[in-house]
Amino acid sequence: MRRVAAAGYGLTKFRKNDDSLYSVASESMRDLFNNVNKLSQNDIDAVLVSTCDNAQYTASILSEMFGIKPKIAHRIENMCNSGSNAIISAYSYIAAGLCDVAMVVGVEKANSPSAKLEWDLTRGPFKHPAHWAAMFSKAHMDEYGTTEEQLALVSVKNRKNAAMNPSAYFQKKVSVDDVLKSKPIVKPVKLYDCSAPCDGAASILLVAEERVKEFTDQPVWVTGIGQRTMCASFSNVKELTRMDSTILAARDAYAMAKIKPIMIDIAEVHDAFTICEILAYEDLGFVEKGHGGRFAESIDSASVNVNTRGGLIGAGHPIGATGVAQAAEVVMQMQNKAGKRQVKNYKNGLIHNLSAAATSATVVTMGV
Amino acid sequence: MRRVAAAGYGLTKFRKNDDSLYSVASESMRDLFNNVNKLSQNDIDAVLVSTCDNAQYTASILSEMFGIKPKIAHRIENMCNSGSNAIISAYSYIAAGLCDVAMVVGVEKANSPSAKLEWDLTRGPFKHPAHWAAMFSKAHMDEYGTTEEQLALVSVKNRKNAAMNPSAYFQKKVSVDDVLKSKPIVKPVKLYDCSAPCDGAASILLVAEERVKEFTDQPVWVTGIGQRTMCASFSNVKELTRMDSTILAARDAYAMAKIKPIMIDIAEVHDAFTICEILAYEDLGFVEKGHGGRFAESIDSASVNVNTRGGLIGAGHPIGATGVAQAAEVVMQMQNKAGKRQVKNYKNGLIHNLSAAATSATVVTMGV
Numbered sequence: 001m002r003r004v005a006a007a008g009y010g011l012t013k014f015r016k017n018d019d020s021l022y023s024v025a026s027e028s029m030r031d032l033f034n035n036v037n038k039l040s041q042n043d044i045d046a047v048l049v050s051t052c053d054n055a056q057y058t059a060s061i062l063s064e065m066f067g068i069k070p071k072i073a074h075r076i077e078n079m080c081n082s083g084s085n086a087i088i089s090a091y092s093y094i095a096a097g098l099c100d101v102a103m104v105v106g107v108e109k110a111n112s113p114s115a116k117l118e119w120d121l122t123r124g125p126f127k128h129p130a131h132w133a134a135m136f137s138k139a140h141m142d143e144y145g146t147t148e149e150q151l152a153l154v155s156v157k158n159r160k161n162a163a164m165n166p167s168a169y170f171q172k173k174v175s176v177d178d179v180l181k182s183k184p185i186v187k188p189v190k191l192y193d194c195s196a197p198c199d200g201a202a203s204i205l206l207v208a209e210e211r212v213k214e215f216t217d218q219p220v221w222v223t224g225i226g227q228r229t230m231c232a233s234f235s236n237v238k239e240l241t242r243m244d245s246t247i248l249a250a251r252d253a254y255a256m257a258k259i260k261p262i263m264i265d266i267a268e269v270h271d272a273f274t275i276c277e278i279l280a281y282e283d284l285g286f287v288e289k290g291h292g293g294r295f296a297e298s299i300d301s302a303s304v305n306v307n308t309r310g311g312l313i314g315a316g317h318p319i320g321a322t323g324v325a326q327a328a329e330v331v332m333q334m335q336n337k338a339g340k341r342q343v344k345n346y347k348n349g350l351i352h353n354l355s356a357a358a359t360s361a362t363v364v365t366m367g368v
Numbered sequence: 369m370r371r372v373a374a375a376g377y378g379l380t381k382f383r384k385n386d387d388s389l390y391s392v393a394s395e396s397m398r399d400l401f402n403n404v405n406k407l408s409q410n411d412i413d414a415v416l417v418s419t420c421d422n423a424q425y426t427a428s429i430l431s432e433m434f435g436i437k438p439k440i441a442h443r444i445e446n447m448c449n450s451g452s453n454a455i456i457s458a459y460s461y462i463a464a465g466l467c468d469v470a471m472v473v474g475v476e477k478a479n480s481p482s483a484k485l486e487w488d489l490t491r492g493p494f495k496h497p498a499h500w501a502a503m504f505s506k507a508h509m510d511e512y513g514t515t516e517e518q519l520a521l522v523s524v525k526n527r528k529n530a531a532m533n534p535s536a537y538f539q540k541k542v543s544v545d546d547v548l549k550s551k552p553i554v555k556p557v558k559l560y561d562c563s564a565p566c567d568g569a570a571s572i573l574l575v576a577e578e579r580v581k582e583f584t585d586q587p588v589w590v591t592g593i594g595q596r597t598m599c600a601s602f603s604n605v606k607e608l609t610r611m612d613s614t615i616l617a618a619r620d621a622y623a624m625a626k627i628k629p630i631m632i633d634i635a636e637v638h639d640a641f642t643i644c645e646i647l648a649y650e651d652l653g654f655v656e657k658g659h660g661g662r663f664a665e666s667i668d669s670a671s672v673n674v675n676t677r678g679g680l681i682g683a684g685h686p687i688g689a690t691g692v693a694q695a696a697e698v699v700m701q702m703q704n705k706a707g708k709r710q711v712k713n714y715k716n717g718l719i720h721n722l723s724a725a726a727t728s729a730t731v732v733t734m735g736v
Contacts, residue, residue: 001369001464001465047597052424054422054481055487056420056445056447056481056482056486056487057445057446057447057482057487057600057723057724059446059597060446060447060597060599060600060723060724060727060728061487061600061601063597063599063600064597064599064600064601064604069596069597069598069599070596070597071594071595071596071597071617071620072453072456072595073446073595073597073728074444074445074446074450074453074457075444075445075446076442076443076444077424077425077442077443077445078425078427078428078441078442078443079424079425079428082442085440085442088440088466089442089457089460089461091464092457092460092461092463092464092466093457093460095460095463095464095465096369096459096460096463096464097369097463098456098460098593113422113424114424114425118424119423119424119425119429225466226439227439227440227441228437228438228439229415229427229428229431229432229437229438229439229441230437231428231431231432231437232425232428232429232431232432233429233432236432249439252439355425355428356425356428359428360428360441
C-alpha cells in the first residue's frame with residue numbers, strides 16, 4: 001500500500017458574519033493554494049467537502065469556483081466528526097490508487113442544522129449537547145472525584161492557546177475563576193466549559209507518496225487510522241465515564257501506526273466541552289482511567305501538547321470544519337509554521353474527533 | 369491492491385408514500401440481510417449512506433437501528449450520482465485495507481431537496497432539469513438528425529423492462545405513440561421522456577477478496593472505476609451533443625478494467641431523460657458519436673443489454689438510491705436472480721451515473 005502525506009493546509013479566521021458557506025470554504029482553499037505554492041488546479045484529482053450544511057452539490061460547485069476538474073468530488077456528513085471522515089476518505093482514495101492529490105475542505109456556518117440533535121427522540125426535550133456533557137461531567141466527578149476546577153483548567157489552557165492562534169474565534173485568556181463564574185448552562189456545565197458554534201473553514205492537501213515532493217519538502221505522513229460508531233442515540237450510551245468509541249478508535253490507530261500513546265507529542269482532541277478533554281486524556285491512553293482531572297492540573301509538564309490551536313473551546317467549533325482544522329494544526333506544527341504556539345521536538349501527532357455524545361469517534365495519527 | 373467484490377444487494381419497491389427516509393432505507397438493508405443470509409451485523413465494518421436528504425447523522429442512525437457498530441459511517445452527497453460515489457468510497461476503504469465488509473445504502477424520498485437545481489443561478493428561472501434536457505435533445509436533433517421517435521424508443525424499451533421488474537415505480541408498458549402524445553414539458557421533451565422522482569432505497573454489500581467466500585459463491589468483482597467533474601453550473605457546459613464527464617470517466621474505467629466498450633454485456637445507464645441514454649450509447653463507446661438515435665432503433669439486436677431494470681425512466685429516480693440500484697441490478701443479473709428480465713451470456717457489466725446536466729459522471733465496470 002502506498003503511503004499518504006499531508007503536504008499543506010489552508011485556514012480561515014473562525015468568526016460569525018454574513019459570508020456565505022461558499023465564501024468561507026473558498027477562503028480556506030485560497031489559503032491552501034497560497035501555502036502550497038507549487039500546487040495548480042490540474043494537480044488536484046479529488047475534492048471532498050465536509051459539512052453539515054444542507055447545500056447540495058457543494059464539492060462540484062467549489063471545484064468549479066476554483067477551476068478544478070476532479071475525478072472524485074462529493075460532500076461528506078457525519079455530524080461533528082464529518083471532517084475526519086473526509087480526511088480518511090481522501091486517504092483511502094489515494095491509498096487505493098484512484099487519485100494522487102486530494103483536497104479536503106471542511107466548512108460550516110454557525111447556524112448549522114447539526115448544532116442541535118433534533119433527530120434523537122430519546123433525548124426528549126434535551127436536544128442541546130450541553131445536557132449530555134452535564135451527565136458525563138457529573139458521572140466523572142462522582143466516580144473519580146474530578147472537580148469543577150479541574151474541568152475549568154481545560155478551558156483556561158485552551159483559551160490561552162487560542163490567544164496565540166490568529167484563526168481562533170476567542171482571542172482572550174480566561175482564569176479558573178472566570179470559568180467557574182461564567183453563566184450556568186446545565187449544572188455543572190458553565191458557558192466557558194463549552195465550545196461555541198461559529199463560521200469557519202479549513203482545508204488540507206493529501207498526496208500520494210510518489211508525488212509529495214512536488215508540493216513540499218515537509219510531508220506529514222498519515223500513519224494510523226481508527227474509527228468506531230457505537231450507536232447514535234443517547235439512550236444507547238451505556239457508560240458515562242468513558243468514551244468506548246474513542247478507546248476502540250485509538251486502539252486501531254495506534255496499532256496501524258505501531259506506536260504507543262506515550263509517543264504522541266501533539267494531540268488535537270475533541271473538547272466540545274471540558275469534560276470531553278478530560279475523558280480524551282484517559283481514553284486516548286495519556287493517563288489511566290480516572291486520572292484525567294489530575295492530568296489537567298499538571299499538563300504543562302506532560303510530554304504531550306494538547307490542543308495547541310485552542311481546541312474547540314478556544315478556536316470555536318464550525319462543525320464540518322473542526323476535524324480538518326485539527327489536522328491542519330498538526331500539519332502546521334510539524335511544518336514549523338505555528339508561530340507563537342510552535343511546539344518543539346515532535347515526532348507523532350494525533351487528531352481525535354467525536355460526534356453526538358461520543359457515539360462515534362475518529363482517531364488519526366500523523367508523523368514526520 | 370486486494371480486489372473488491374459485490375456479494376449481494378437489497379432493494380425496496382420504488383413508490384411514493386408516507387414512509388420515512390429511515391423506513392425506506394431500512395427496508396433495503398433488511399432485504400440485503402435476507403439475500404445474504406450468512407451476513408451478521410458484526411461482519412459489517414463500514415456503513416455508507418448515499419442521500420440528498422437533509423437528515424443528519426443518517427449512517428450512524430441506520431447502523432444503530434440494525435445493531436451494527438461500524439468503523440466507518442457517514443453520509444455522502446453529490447446530487448444524482450451520490451450512489452456511485454458511495455460505492456467507490458466503499459471500494460476505496462476496502463482496497464486500502466481500512467475495512468473488509470462495507471454496506472452501501474442509497475435512499476431518497478420523492479420530495480428530495482435535490483430535485484431542483486436551486487443553487488445554479490446561471491440557469492435563471494429554469495431550475496428544473498427538463499430545461500437542459502430539452503437543450504441537449506434539440507442540439508442532438510439539429511446536429512445528427514436524431515428524431516423524437518428515436519428518443520421515444522428509449523422510453524418504450526425502459527418502460528417495457530420496468531414492467532418485468534417488481535421494484536420499478538412504473539409497471540405499465542408504453543408505445544411510441546404514447547410517448548409522443550404525452551404531456552409536453554419543455555419542447556421537445558415530453559412527460560414520458562422524463563424519469564420520475566420517487567421514494568426508494570437500494571443497498572449493496574462490498575467485500576474484500578479474502579472474505580467474499582464467506583458470503584457468496586457468486587462474487588461480482590468491481591473491475592474498473594472512472595469519475596469526472598467538469599463543472600457544476602449549466603453556463604459552463606460547453607457541449608450540448610456530448611457528455612465530456614462521461615467520456616473521461618468511461619475512458620478511465622475501461623483502462624482500469626482492461627476492457628473495451630464492445631465487451632460490455634449489461635449496462636445500467638443514467639437515463640434521467642431519453643436524450644441522456646442516446647448520449648450514453650455514444651459517450652460510453654457503444655456506437656460512434658451521432659449514431660445514438662439509430663442505435664436506439666436496433667438495440668434489441670445489440671450485444672449490450674441496456675437498462676434491464678427499466679432505467680430511471682421505468683424504475684423511477686429516488687436520487688440518492690439510483691446509483692446503488694444500478695449496481696444492484698448488475699449484481700442481480702450476474703447472480704442469475706433477475707427473473708423475467710434475466711440476461712444470458714454475460715461477462716462484463718457497467719453502471720453510468722450522472723449529476724446535474726452531466727456536469728459530473730461516474731462509470732463503474734463489474735465482472736464475473
